[in-house]
Amino acid sequence: MMILRVFFSLLIVLTLVSCDFSAKRIGFSFMKTEIDTLINYTKVDELPVFPECKNLIDTDKKNRCFINHLYNHFADSLLKHTFGVSGYVDETVIVRIKIDARGNASLDGIQSSDLIKRDIPKLDSIINESIATLPIFFPAIKTAIPVSTVFELPIVVKLK
Incomplete structure (x- = not known):
């Protein structure tokens, strides 16, 4: 045994x-x-890109190019107009821009103070026109799939 x-x-x-x-x-x-199956839906792997910025290899340079082109586009658009205000204006307007999965930009909302709404009532339509003249972007990418994104773009308005 x-x-x-x-x-x-x-x-x-x-x-x-x-x-x-x-x-x-x-x-x-x-x-x-372990396989990472968690997906963060609040961030994208690549931001949308202007056609002029597409060939940049470095992601940081590509993102800065996108932001600079966006700000320059709005600055050029706003500087074409004259605004008559009753006093000194130093306010920040938050513009929400949606870029869909096909690269088309649209206005998602504008957040501004009562002073801006009262003294510059046509600002909303000017911003909307400016967004309508944006080129078609290369959309944001998440896990190799084009996705829609929304950006908050602060615009500082200083008028005397």
Whole structure:
């Protein structure tokens, strides 16, 4: 009886060792692997890109190019107009711009103070016209798929 116990114990040990040996030899592992399936829906892998910025390789340069072109577009558009105000205006207007998965830009909303709404009532229509004249973008990318994004663009309005 004792011999059978020793024999089966030795057989079990050899079986476990031989499985471990063959796994190491073939490069096979029984270790648990984890796959990252969590997706952060609040961030994109790549921001939308103006056609002029598409060939930049560095992501930071590409993003700065996008932001600079966007600000320059709005500055050029707003500087074409003259605004008559009753006093000094130093306010920030938040413009929400949606860029869809096809690269088309549209106005998603404007957040401005009562002073801006009262003294510069046509500002909303000027901003809307400016967005309508934006070129078609290369859309934002999330896990290799074009996606819609919304940007908040602060515009500082200083008038005397």
